[in-house]
Amino acid sequence: GESVGLHLPTLSVQEGDNSIINCAYSNSASDYFIWYKQESGKGPQFIIDIRSNMDKRQGQRVTVLLNKTVKHLSLQIAATQPGDSAVYFCAEKSRGGKLIFGQGTELSVKP
Amino acid sequence: DTAVSQTPKYLVTQMGNDKSIKCEQNLGHDTMYWYKQDSKKFLKIMFSYNNKELIINETVPNRFSPKSPDKAHLNLHINSLELGDSAVYFCASSQGTGNNEQYFGPGTRLTVT
Numbered sequence: 001g002e003s004v005g006l007h008l009p010t011l012s013v014q015e016g017d018n019s020i021i022n023c024a025y026s027n028s029a030s031d032y033f034i035w036y037k038q039e040s041g042k043g044p045q046f047i048i049d050i051r052s053n054m055d056k057r058q059g060q061r062v063t064v065l066l067n068k069t070v071k072h073l074s075l076q077i078a079a080t081q082p083g084d085s086a087v088y089f090c091a092e093k094s095r096g097g098k099l100i101f102g103q104g105t106e107l108s109v110k111p
Numbered sequence: 112d113t114a115v116s117q118t119p120k121y122l123v124t125q126m127g128n129d130k131s132i133k134c135e136q137n138l139g140h141d142t143m144y145w146y147k148q149d150s151k152k153f154l155k156i157m158f159s160y161n162n163k164e165l166i167i168n169e170t171v172p173n174r175f176s177p178k179s180p181d182k183a184h185l186n187l188h189i190n191s192l193e194l195g196d197s198a199v200y201f202c203a204s205s206q207g208t209g210n211n212e213q214y215f216g217p218g219t220r221l222t223v224t
Contacts, residue, residue, distance in 0.1 A: 032210035043115075043201050043215035044154070051210065087152055093210060098167050101154040 012108045019077040021105045023090035026071060030092040034099070035064060035075045039086045047075070047088075077107075085109045114138050115216035117202050123222045124192055131188045132219045134202030142166075143185035144203040144213065145177060154201070160185055161208050192223045 013019045025033070031052040036044035050057045050064045050073075057064050063076040073090050090102045115136045124130050136143065144167075145157040159167035160179040174190040185202060202216040 034212065036215075038152075041218075043203075043217050045215070046212045049210075049212060089154065095210075098156050098159065098169075099213060100156075104152045104154075 009103065010106045010108065012110060013080050015080060015082060015109050015111050017080055019075075019080045019084070019107060019109075021075045021077075021088050021090075021107065023073040023075075023102050024071060025073060025090070025092045025102075027092060027094060027100075028068075028071065029094045031095055032093040033064070033066060033073050034091045034093075035062075035073075036089045036091065036101075037084075037086045038089065038104070044089060080107075080109050082109045082111060115202055115204055115214050117200075117216040117219050119219060120217065121220050121222075123224065125224055126192055126194060128192050129188070129190045130192060130221070131186055132200055132202075132221070134185045134187070134216055136183055136202075136204040136214070136216075138204055138206075138214060140204040140206050140214075141182050142205045142208050143179065143182075144205075145185065145187050146201040146203060146215075148199040148201060148218070150198070158185075158187075159208075166208065189221075192221075194223050197221055197223045 034049040035047040038044045048059045048064050061078045065074045087104045087106045089104045091099045093099045118133045142161045144159045148154045157171045158177045163179045176188045179185045199218045199220050201218045203213040205211045205213045
């Protein structure tokens with residue numbers, strides 16, 4: 001069946017360091033991937049997305065990498081700040097299909 | 112200015128009761144969703160409506176009945192509440208059903224006692 005999973009459920013980094021959050025997906029037909037950030041008590045918030053015809057996309061302090069060969073997605077956050085502390089979800093979508101969320105990784109930033 | 116809003120934010124009720132959660136979006140989107148997030152933060156889609164038409168209906172008990180009176184609203188009614196229904200329910204919306212960002216509401220924390 002379809003599944004999206006994360007390698008690490010928790011990640012602790014020092015303020016100012018770079019963070020890398022990984023995600024594995026199993027549906028090779030998925031052609032759209034999104035990273036969401038969820039702060040405590042709030043709804044998921046869009047960070048960045050990438051389509052399957054790309055392998056890298058950059059935003060402000062964030063970069064998403066897509067490796068279709070091994071069905072792996074990663075989110076890199078540069079110069080991690082305390083405000084980045086949250087649960088991060090990857091999600092995949094196949095054409096016309098539903099969004100399937102991964103387990104989530106809790107990022108904790110130490111000052 | 113709230114893009115996707117839900118009411119109530121918290122809902123505490125007893126088993127067997129019937130309750131509703133309301134969702135409204137002011138983004139002009141034509142597609143709306145209901146998601147359930149369990150205690151382990153796992154997010155799973157329940158329903159999706161496009162232009163008031165049901166297009167996704169996951170294996171959700173028929174005690175859950177969504178209703179979309181218009182494109183800007185998607186309500187969720189739950190009959191005969193059970194302990195296992197306790198979760199956070201999120202409404203979301205997007206422009207179309209294609210590969211577009213979904214905007215999430217703040218969530219409704221439902222506790223069934």
